[in-house]
Amino acid sequence: MEKQKRILIVEDDMIIAANLSLQLSQLNYEITGIESRGEEAVLHAQLNPPDMVLMDINLRGALDGVETARRIHEHQDIPVIYLTANNDEATFNRAKETRPRAFISKPFNKLDLQRTVALVAEEIRTETDGPKPQSGEVAVMNDRVFIRHNGKMIKLLLDQILYIEADRNYCKLATNSGEYLVVCTLKTIEGELDTSKFVRVHRSFMVNLAKLDVVAEGHLEIARKTIPISKSYKEQLMARLHTL
Structure with a gap:
């Protein structure tokens, strides 16, 4: 039981x-x-x-x-x-x-x-x-990710992604040109991405380190989006920033 x-x-x-x-x-x-x-x-x-x-x-x-x-x-x-x-x-x-x-x-x-x-x-x-992703929903490669959008697979360069936000059984990939929703957990995507470029900062957020505009005591800002930082992830974030 x-x-x-x-x-x-x-x-x-x-x-x-x-x-x-x-x-x-x-x-x-x-x-x-x-x-x-x-x-x-x-x-x-x-x-x-x-x-x-x-x-x-x-x-x-x-x-x-x-x-x-x-x-x-x-x-x-x-x-x-x-x-x-x-x-x-x-x-x-x-x-x-x-x-x-x-x-x-x-x-x-x-x-x-x-x-x-x-x-x-x-x-x-x-x-x-973790939910079972639909076949072909997400495919991560060295410098890009292919996601299913409007019935077809489209390419996003990893450098285009600002942050990734968990939305229950989905993840939202935010870019300057729009947002893309995929059936996948944040944990699954985290395991596929280059952790020298993307870092988990909260239960619900991963960020592209190259896109950070502000790092404050309890939050980050990327393209005017305020993103919370959890203390459990903050030490890891600061360590990555010091290596950039």
Whole structure:
């Protein structure tokens, strides 16, 4: 039997947190713990990494849920599902910047919780196992890649690619002339590309080192696109830059 996913609950209302823990446990998920403060959640994620985090956006204390997710992602690429009763547009836009897998509105019902967590768990399994690319979907050569686009194979020189962004079971190859979507995981493409030219900087991004415009503390910029950097990949990125 496949082991169920491990979930960290970050919620400062203990009644809600206990209810979440009970319902998820009844669905055979493993609860790694319940944390009520952002700082404790960040530490918990480092010491006992879960497969996903159920995160209340409106945590009380120095770190709200959005900032807590951001701090977690500085060290680890752990999927986040936000719990929110807040319909404030500014908060929602801040939350979107952390690339959550889903939002669950409060008050939630058991079915919404079950379906949302199950969908995210399935996404994680698919990303781990990898989808089966369609025959001829991607072919990487020394200085170019052939991809299927509009029913035919087209050539892209690797030097044309600015960055590659994972989109669940697909990858988006961004160039100055447009974007191309292929059925392939980022992990698969990473294994084919020259790692002296392309480097992973985040769970969802690889970048062409020659195309970097800005390298900041927590992000990169390429052709005005802001790309997050995870701490787990930053050391590797800086080492590659020093060899250029």
